[in-house]
Amino acid sequence: MNAQNWRADNNYATWTLFQQHPEYFTADTVGNLQRRYLNDHRIRETVAAGYLEAQAQINRLKFDIGLRYEGTREGALVAQPHSAQEMAATGLTAGTVDYVNYQYNYGRQLWKTGSYGDWFLSGGVKYDLNRHLVAQFAFSQAILRPDYGNLGGAISINESSQTVTVPNPLLKPEHSTKYYLSLQYYLEPSGIVAASAYRLDVKDMQVTGISVGPESVGYGPNDYAGYTYVSTINQPGVSTTNGVTLEYDQQMTFLPGVLKGLGLRGSFNWVDPDSVRVNLPIYSANWGVRYGRGPIDVQLTGNFQSSYRTSALSNTPTTPANGILYHADRTLWNVSATYKISKTFAFQIAGRNIFNAPDIVYSNVRSRVQLYSVYGSMWNVALKATF
Numbered sequence: 001m002n003a004q005n006w007r008a009d010n011n012y013a014t015w016t017l018f019q020q021h022p023e024y025f026t027a028d029t030v031g032n033l034q035r036r037y038l039n040d041h042r043i044r045e046t047v048a049a050g051y052l053e054a055q056a057q058i059n060r061l062k063f064d065i066g067l068r069y070e071g072t073r074e075g076a077l078v079a080q081p082h083s084a085q086e087m088a089a090t091g092l093t094a095g096t097v098d099y100v101n102y103q104y105n106y107g108r109q110l111w112k113t114g115s116y117g118d119w120f121l122s123g124g125v126k127y128d129l130n131r132h133l134v135a136q137f138a139f140s141q142a143i144l145r146p147d148y149g150n151l152g153g154a155i156s157i158n159e160s161s162q163t164v165t166v167p168n169p170l171l172k173p174e175h176s177t178k179y180y181l182s183l184q185y186y187l188e189p190s191g192i193v194a195a196s197a198y199r200l201d202v203k204d205m206q207v208t209g210i211s212v213g214p215e216s217v218g219y220g221p222n223d224y225a226g227y228t229y230v231s232t233i234n235q236p237g238v239s240t241t242n243g244v245t246l247e248y249d250q251q252m253t254f255l256p257g258v259l260k261g262l263g264l265r266g267s268f269n270w271v272d273p274d275s276v277r278v279n280l281p282i283y284s285a286n287w288g289v290r291y292g293r294g295p296i297d298v299q300l301t302g303n304f305q306s307s308y309r310t311s312a313l314s315n316t317p318t319t320p321a322n323g324i325l326y327h328a329d330r331t332l333w334n335v336s337a338t339y340k341i342s343k344t345f346a347f348q349i350a351g352r353n354i355f356n357a358p359d360i361v362y363s364n365v366r367s368r369v370q371l372y373s374v375y376g377s378m379w380n381v382a383l384k385a386t387f
Contacts, residue, residue, distance in 0.1 A: 030100055037104040038156070042077040043148040065123035070143065072116055076152025076169045077109040083224055084159045112152075112169035118143055124180075134184045144174040146206060150232040157227070161320075164227045168217040172234050176202045191250030200241045204234035208278075209312025230314075241280075243271040261293035276313060279327075281305040295340035302333045310361065317364045325370060328360035345385055352378040 018025055053066040081104045082090075092099040124138030149167070156165040182196035210233050214224070217231045249265040266287040273280060288301035311325040336350040354377050361371040 030095055030097060033097060033100050034104070037079065037081075037100070037107060040077070040079065040107065040109070041149060041152055042109075043152050044075040045145070045148075046073045047071070060128040062126045063123070064125075064138075066121070068120040068122070070118050070120070072118075072145065072173070073113070074115070074145075074151065075111055075113040076148075076167065077111055078152050078167055078169060079104060079107075079109045079155055081105070081155055081157060083157060083164075083227070114169065116173070118173075118175065132186050132188075134186070136180075136182045136184070138180045140178050140180075142176050142178070144176065144206070146171040146173060146232070150206070150208070157224070162227050163230050164224045165230045166217055166219065168212075168231045168233065170217060171206065171232055172204050174202050174204050174206055174234075176200060187250050189251075189253055192247065193250075194245075194247040196245045196247075198243050198245075200243070202239045202241075203237075205239045206232055207235045207313055208232045209314040211314065239274060241271055241273045241277070243269065245269050258293060261291050263290040263292070264288070265290075276309060278309055278311070278313065281308040281329075297338040297340075299336045300333070301335075302331060304331045305329060307366075322370055323364040326362055326366075328362055328366065330357055330359065332357055344387065345383060348380075348382045348384055350380045 047070055049068065049070045051066060051068040053064070056063045082102065087094070087099065087103055090099075090102060092102060120141040120143070122138075122140035124136065126134060126136045128134050146168075150171055151169055152167050155167075158164070177200075179199045180196065181198070182194060184192055184194040186192055209230060212229050212231050212233055214229050216233065217229060219229070245267060247267040250263065252262040252264065253260050255262060267285065269284045271280065271282055283304075283306040285304045286302070288299060290297070290299045292298075305327075307326050307329045309324060310327050311319075311322070315322075315324050317323045332353050333355050334350070334352050335354055336348070338346055338348045340346045353375070356374060356377050359371075359373040359375065360369060362368055363370045
């Protein structure tokens with residue numbers, strides 16, 4: 001039982017029990033066969049690329065521009081299991097090896113291919129306003145290829161809801177253009193204060209869990225007739241995200257005596273998407289305190305992420321079972337220390353999530369907890385030798 005008095009099975013204890021009493025367990029032959037078919041994903045991707053770059057400088061103004069080409073060829077195996085109506089007509093008994101083999105065509109899959117080519121431009125300018133202050137503007141174009149699991153794999157059929165979840169071998173990559181502007185002030189003798197802003201435009205953003213027409217994902221109108229198709233698609237148009245980052249990092253070498261070894265750093269990020277995003281915290285922050293003097297080096301760091309949505313955009317608060325799932329905000333603290341015994345040996349200790357912050361997922365509202373995970377703190381102790 002965990003802290004909430006919920007049942008939490010121990011996988012290690014289960015394995016130990018299996019080793020001691022294998023007679024307590026029965027092999028799930030049919031289930032294992034079905035899982036083997038469902039997890040048979042095969043993707044082939046070939047990328048050919050070339051890049052050119054030019055740099056120049058005029059007094060305190062620096063230029064950089066680059067051009068890259070990438071040609072991509074992809075192939076994906078797609079399984080096509082029979083529907084419940086088709087299986088009923090066979091007369092086979094559900095829950096048997098013969099039934100599962102026929103349902104998944106004995107593992108036979110279709111090979112679907114596609115190809116595309118892209119040119120990407122990038123560049124920027126940097127200007128030294130004075131010996132401490134630097135302004136920078138940059139832009140870049142990039143590509144995000146589809147996740148392999150969304151391109152190929154098995155089809156999942158939900159008979160109760162009459163939906164069929166399919167991979168989308170016609171899924172296109174995302175194309176993005178990012179604009180970046182920053183102002184950086186360098187502190188003497190070691191440090192920086194910076195503010196930056198960016199705009200990210202994404203064309204053909206990939207969105208999962210969306211109801212689609214069969215033709216849009218490479219299937220015919222008679223495939224799984226009467227079922228609703230669910231897949232990953234490319235969102236029409238351009239999706240825009242704006243963001244701001246504030247940053248500070250400095251070694252306090254100007255302090256007297258033993259305080260010279262103190263260092264501070266921190267950053268804060270804010271993003272502003274033009275619509276709801278999945279797995280995108282609006283606020284995040286990182287911070288740290290470091291002290292180094294002689295053979296001793298100690299660091300205390302932390303990071304924070306605000307809550308963010310994890311469910312597909314197609315989910316609503318009334319979606320069966322879970323509605324809309326969110327990952328709760330979370331703060332993690334970490335510590336590390338090194339003591340240099342000699343030029344060769346150093347003793348190290350490090351701890352992650354030292355306050356054992358839980359990982360919480362909730363449904364619709366914060367008080368409706370769907371998943372409460374406590375992973376524990378992780379500690380490492382080492383003796384490092386350098387030769």
